[in-house]
Amino acid sequence: MAQKQFQLVLQAARMITPRVRELTFVREDRSPLDYTPGQFITLFIESGGERLRRSYSIASIPGSESEEIRIAATYVEGGRATARLFKIEPGERIQAMGPFGRLVLREDPPGRYLLVATGTGVTPYRAMLPELERRIDLEGFHVELLLGVRGPEELIYGDEFTAFASQCNAFTFRACYSREQPERAGEFEHSGYVQGILPNMALNPERDIVYLCGNPTMIDEATAFLTENGFSMRNVRREKYVSSN
Numbered sequence: 001m002a003q004k005q006f007q008l009v010l011q012a013a014r015m016i017t018p019r020v021r022e023l024t025f026v027r028e029d030r031s032p033l034d035y036t037p038g039q040f041i042t043l044f045i046e047s048g049g050e051r052l053r054r055s056y057s058i059a060s061i062p063g064s065e066s067e068e069i070r071i072a073a074t075y076v077e078g079g080r081a082t083a084r085l086f087k088i089e090p091g092e093r094i095q096a097m098g099p100f101g102r103l104v105l106r107e108d109p110p111g112r113y114l115l116v117a118t119g120t121g122v123t124p125y126r127a128m129l130p131e132l133e134r135r136i137d138l139e140g141f142h143v144e145l146l147l148g149v150r151g152p153e154e155l156i157y158g159d160e161f162t163a164f165a166s167q168c169n170a171f172t173f174r175a176c177y178s179r180e181q182p183e184r185a186g187e188f189e190h191s192g193y194v195q196g197i198l199p200n201m202a203l204n205p206e207r208d209i210v211y212l213c214g215n216p217t218m219i220d221e222a223t224a225f226l227t228e229n230g231f232s233m234r235n236v237r238r239e240k241y242v243s244s245n
């Protein structure tokens with residue numbers, strides 16, 4: 001089926017960590033994008049006479065931000081698309097297509113969601129927050145968000161997740177720093193790769209549902225650990241940020 005393309009206009013841009021630029025677009029035709037939290041869009045980016053296709057998860061929270069399409073792009077050294085995404089200014093246009101992706105919340109029996117991300121892989125979980133809140137309140141879910149970054153200055157939307165966790169006992173936010181020892185090492189801050197704390201999570205393959213998003217190596221290692229420990233792939237949902245040609 002041919003996917004619908006549309007033109008995006010950049011409304012606002014800001015650095016949200018030293019290496020991540022958040023871009024807020026609206027559709028040129030002003031119609032909202034009908035997406036499910038967890039999905040991504042594909043951008044067409046002109047670079048050196050080539051038309052690149054690059055995908056970015058939608059970070060926008062439905063409801064309060066439903067008119068806009070917000071993405072967060074990590075700076076990649078020598079990256080062709082990110083060179084453009086770090087220079088684009090409000091008012092400029094980019095062609096896009098989507099939404100796509102199956103890293104979405106499904107009908108699940110109450111249990112625990114483990115939402116695991118590296119870097120900007122956390123943005124789909126931001127978009128899921130209202131639905132997670134509803135499931136926590138009405139259906140008795142527990143949610144543990146595990147975010148792996150290099151150090152504390154790279155906690156993408158960290159303030160928002162911390163605020164959500166402080167209002168909601170059934171939501172826990174843990175950070176893992178791959179290049180630094182946390183100052184306040186303990187229950188919520190860890191050192192090492194994020195997949196390295198899965199063995200300490202008292203996993204229950206019958207009731208836990210795991211979402212993995214971001215770096216492909218993290219996803220492969222986490223998947224291997226989970227399947228070795230009794231998880232069925234029905235309960236492991238993944239979105240790999242593989243780079244394209």
Ligand SMILES: Cc1cc2nc3c(=O)[nH]c(=O)nc-3n(C[C@H](O)[C@H](O)[C@H](O)COP(=O)(O)OP(=O)(O)OC[C@H]3O[C@@H](n4cnc5c(N)ncnc54)[C@H](O)[C@@H]3O)c2cc1C
Nearest residue numbers: 054055056057072073074078079080081082120241242243
């Ligand atoms: C479904 C999906 C969703 C995605 N969502 C996001 C998102 O929300 N935010 C986001 O920032 N990216 C996301 N990505 C990755 C994104 O699509 C691009 O691959 C990324 O921005 C790099 O593109 P580029 O053209 O700048 O780099 P390229 O020119 O393609 O690559 C340049 C060099 O950098 C390497 N490289 C590529 N990506 C990375 C990386 N992340 N880290 C280190 N080295 C890299 C390449 O192997 C290559 O050697 C997603 C990918 C997929 C498939």
